Amino acid sequence: MPTATTLRQPQTIPQSRLPATVERVPRPPAVGRAVSLAFLRWEKRALPETERFWRDFGFAIASATAECIVARGTAASPCIAVATRGAVDRFVGPAFLMADDTDLAAYEGAFGGRWLDDAQLPGGGRGIEVIDPAGRPVWLLQHQAEALPLPNRAPVSPLTNTAVHAPRINAPVRTPIEAARVVRLGHLVLQTADFAGMAQWYMRVLGLIPTDVQYLADGSPALAFMRLDLRDTPADHHTLVLVGALDEKYEHSAYEVVDLDALGQGQQVLRAQGWRHLWGIGRHVLGSQLFDYWRDPDGFEYEHYTDGDLFTADAETGYTPLEFGSLWAWGADAPASLKPPKNLRTLLRIVRLLREKRITLQRLKLLAQAMDAPARPWS
Numbered sequence: 019m020p021t022a023t024t025l026r027q028p029q030t031i032p033q034s035r036l037p038a039t040v041e042r043v044p045r046p047p048a049v050g051r052a053v054s055l056a057f058l059r060w061e062k063r064a065l066p067e068t069e070r071f072w073r074d075f076g077f078a079i080a081s082a083t084a085e086c087i088v089a090r091g092t093a094a095s096p097c098i099a100v101a102t103r104g105a106v107d108r109f110v111g112p113a114f115l116m117a118d119d120t121d122l123a124a125y126e127g128a129f130g131g132r133w134l135d136d137a138q139l140p141g142g143g144r145g146i147e148v149i150d151p152a153g154r155p156v157w158l159l160q161h162q163a164e165a166l167p168l169p170n171r172a173p174v175s176p177l178t179n180t181a182v183h184a185p186r187i188n189a190p191v192r193t194p195i196e197a198a199r200v201v202r203l204g205h206l207v208l209q210t211a212d213f214a215g216m217a218q219w220y221m222r223v224l225g226l227i228p229t230d231v232q233y234l235a236d237g238s239p240a241l242a243f244m245r246l247d248l249r250d251t252p253a254d255h256h257t258l259v260l261v262g263a264l265d266e267k268y269e270h271s272a273y274e275v276v277d278l279d280a281l282g283q284g285q286q287v288l289r290a291q292g293w294r295h296l297w298g299i300g301r302h303v304l305g306s307q308l309f310d311y312w313r314d315p316d317g318f319e320y321e322h323y324t325d326g327d328l329f330t331a332d333a334e335t336g337y338t339p340l341e342f343g344s345l346w347a348w349g350a351d352a353p354a355s356l357k358p359p360k361n362l363r364t365l366l367r368i369v370r371l372l373r374e375k376r377i378t379l380q381r382l383k384l385l386a387q388a389m390d391a392p393a394r395p396w397s
């Protein structure tokens with residue numbers, strides 16, 4: 019019989035107390051400073067299905083034509099997602115809003131930046147496109163106009179009755195049956211076979227700070243939760259996550275909703291509309307968010323979240339061993355589909371990575387060991 023003692027919490031060590039056996043993620047000098055993840059760009063063969071999912075997921079549609087859909091949240095950002103009609107269903111790339119004191123022209127030379135046509139930019143402003151080491155276009159924007167916020171209900175959380183504090187008297191909780199209205203785009207998670215190279219590139223380009231790093235059994239980093247450098251202003255625990263894996267791939271993107279009841283009620287609406295649920299509701303360990311994961315019509319993962327951690331720029335980086343079970347503190351068990359499938363395609367991919375010397379057999383073994391460790395006593 020499993021007992022409570024067989025449950026484990028991952029141990030996080032601050033960088034200043036890290037043993038020599040764990041490799042640090044060096045933070046390079048930054049060219050500029052991102053202040054928000056503005057929006058994500060998609061190409062889709064069937065725009066109406068994507069629009070239907072976006073509405074049920076709680077996006078507000080800012081504009082929709084036969085060629086392009088622009089979506090926003092209830093906060094002041096004019097756009098959180100853009101889908102254009104194309105030949106394949108794919109994630110194109112992220113757009114970041116850069117600080118006013120960042121010199122976008124600095125990306126022209128070494129980074130091969132290409133100025134964008136202002137008319138392409140939802141919300142206006144100006145921007146430059148750079149290409150990340152995986153070949154993905156990343157837009158860096160400035161002077162994007164804010165939109166008027168859209169209505170949203172007040173969070174019920176301040177009136178949560180607990181055993182020690184009961185502010186909600188003569189007032190039941192009856193949140194409306196409606197999609198979980200998305201407030202804003204929170205973070206993007208990318209898989210990469212070149213974890214070190216991608217981490218260095220994104221830190222240099224965007225000035226990101228590693229909040230939490232996860233490492234393999236040999237002490238080498240394989241996952242980084244990175245936050246924006248907003249100086250004294252608290253920033254989300256992570257805005258970009260890089261996950262060491264076998265592919266250069268979109269993993270998921272996450273959208274903040276107003277509270278836990280929006281997350282739960284939103285799940286009911288998505289279920290009623292027949293969308294594919296992936297994982298949740300639960301609480302993450304690193305970042306602490308209450309989460310619920312869904313798949314869009316083309317199988318791409320989307321996350322609703324609320325109650326995430328915030329850190330100022332001076333908070334120290336933490337290091338935690340990487341294990342599949344360290345993804346969540348409690349809640350539904352993570353589905354095996356979050357791991358690389360054990361099929362012929364994966365095998366061929368591994369052979370190619372080994373032949374191109376982009377990964378070693380030892381690292382593959384350690385990644386498999388981290389992913390295959392039993393997540394829970396019952397799993």
Ligand SMILES: [Fe+2]
Pocket residue numbers: 205207270271272321
């Ligand atoms: Fe997430």
